Amino acid sequence: MTDKTVALIAYQYAKPEKRDELKAQLAVLAKETPSEEGCEAYELHCLKDDPSVFFFYERWADQAALDKHFNSETFQKFWAVRMDYLLRDVEITFLGRT
Structure with a gap:
């Protein structure tokens, strides 16, 4: 992981x-x-104790790569319909290095 790396969890x-x-x-x-x-x-x-809660662990080389992902056709297709499936909007937690 470099200083430019972006890591997150999306619930x-x-x-x-x-x-x-x-x-x-x-x-x-x-x-x-x-x-x-x-x-x-x-x-x-x-989540092991609540299988209705999904999350992605993501790590990207830099913010530009993550931004490109957010604009990808695959992601945009999901984003357009996400609330059909979700109780509340996606929660993103950015991770820092220790």
């Missing part, structure tokens, strides 16, 4: 009746995003 809280559909939407992102330029890690998880 998605599924509507109970939409959990499986959200999981399918997120699986598309998890499959396609790692091949994007500047993507160093892009891992989909769910």
